[in-house]
Amino acid sequence: MPSSTSSSRTSRAALLAALVxxxxxxxxxxxxxxxxxxxxxxxxxxxxxRPQARRPLVVLGDSVSHGGLHAVDVPDSILVLASNGSIGFxxxxxxxxxxxxxxxxxxxxxxxxxxxxxxxxxRPPSADSYFETTxxxxxxxxxxxxxxxxxxxxxxxxxxxxxxxxxxxxxxxxRRALGxxxxxxxxxxxxxVVDHDQVPPAVATALAExxxxxxxxxxxxxxxYLDRLARDTARSGxxxxxxxxxxxTSVVDxxxxxxxxxQYQRALASFAAAHPNVVVEPVDxxxxxxxxxxxxxxxxxxxxxxxxxxxLVDACLGLLGRRGASESRSPAAHxxxxxxxxx
Numbered sequence: 001m002p003s004s005t006s007s008s009r010t011s012r013a014a015l016l017a018a019l020v021x022x023x024x025x026x027x028x029x030x031x032x033x034x035x036x037x038x039x040x041x042x043x044x045x046x047x048x049x050r051p052q053a054r055r056p057l058v059v060l061g062d063s064v065s066h067g068g069l070h071a072v073d074v075p076d077s078i079l080v081l082a083s084n085g086s087i088g089f090x091x092x093x094x095x096x097x098x099x100x101x102x103x104x105x106x107x108x109x110x111x112x113x114x115x116x117x118x119x120x121x122x123r124p125p126s127a128d129s130y131f132e133t134t135x136x137x138x139x140x141x142x143x144x145x146x147x148x149x150x151x152x153x154x155x156x157x158x159x160x161x162x163x164x165x166x167x168x169x170x171x172x173x174x175r176r177a178l179g180x181x182x183x184x185x186x187x188x189x190x191x192x193v194v195d196h197d198q199v200p201p202a203v204a205t206a207l208a209e210x211x212x213x214x215x216x217x218x219x220x221x222x223x224x225y226l227d228r229l230a231r232d233t234a235r236s237g238x239x240x241x242x243x244x245x246x247x248x249t250s251v252v253d254x255x256x257x258x259x260x261x262x263q264y265q266r267a268l269a270s271f272a273a274a275h276p277n278v279v280v281e282p283v284d285x286x287x288x289x290x291x292x293x294x295x296x297x298x299x300x301x302x303x304x305x306x307x308x309x310x311x312l313v314d315a316c317l318g319l320l321g322r323r324g325a326s327e328s329r330s331p332a333a334h335x336x337x338x339x340x341x342x343x
Contacts, residue, residue, distance in 0.1 A: 040083045041134050051102040055079035056320050060092045061112035064245040064298055068309035078316055085117030086126040089225035090144055094135045096232055105236035108319050114245040114298060115264045119217030136161045148221045195301045199291045206297035211254035216263035230275035241319060243281040246300055246308040252287040
């Protein structure tokens with residue numbers, strides 16, 4: 001009898017301990033991290049764990065394109081997987097590979113990014129929030145180690161894989177179910193995107209700094225994974241289209257003068273020349289925004305991002321519409337769907 005009582009007490013204690021662990025884990029899932037953009041990455045990967053309906057066109061990209069596309073209605077023919085440029089091309093390649101594991105590949109994959117997203121180093125502080133705690137399949141960790149040779153960073157990813165609680169990966173879904181994760185884009189500061197009547201001093205300073213960029217950065221790790229994405233799409237019979245995201249006109253004009261834009265164009269041309277399935281659209285296709293339409297250094301204000309989102313959707317639909325007619329033409333002869341009058 002004492003043995004039975006002791007066993008019962010042990011069972012209750014174990015149950016209570018398990019309940020406490022679940023409650024603590026749930027609290028962690030709800031509270032950490034506060035970055036809403038990071039939760040978008042979580043949501044995408046959780047979604048791709050289940051088979052998806054095949055879409056003719058898929059969009060990967062940074063938070064500028066994520067904001068534009070989530071401000072408008074997107075037709076069923078387009079699957080938006082854009083999240084944040086901080087996942088780098090490694091994260092985008094892994095995302096695409098997860099997609100085609102369970103879903104037939106698309107006809108077209110569009111990469112919609114601003115030039116600065118090519119310069120992501122995949123190092124802290126952004127990497128530890130977006131990349132190192134998100135892409136944690138063993139083969140992804142191993143692949144990143146072999147490609148980057150950053151073994152200390154790989155060690156952190158291994159520790160995250162082993163020590164992060166299971167619900168950590170599900171916190172986006174938990175937060176959304178509780179109404180804590182808004183559909184609207186929230187910037188890292190937690191400030192909602194709004195319109196301005198005039199350019200705020202902080203935005204003016206940030207744009208002035210951006211206009212002074214002279215050196216286009218394209219780290220080796222980024223190029224390696226962009227090459228990998230081109231090979232992945234070639235194997236799946238998918239055309240890879242790179243389009244430059246929304247930019248202020250003043251910034252593009254300044255970049256022409258500093259030489260930054262020419263360096264960017266040469267890098268894209270070199271990449272396209274190495275991969276027959278790659279098409280690069282004109283870099284100034286969406287360089288139509290005034291400084292007052294910018295919410296901060298890189299993100300558009302509310303009304304402008306809707307304008308950009310609609311233009312990007314129209315351009316993507318144009319890519320699908322011209323696919324049959326352009327199959328036999330070379331990338332050099334490929335007229336740009338994105339080269340259209342401003343909306």
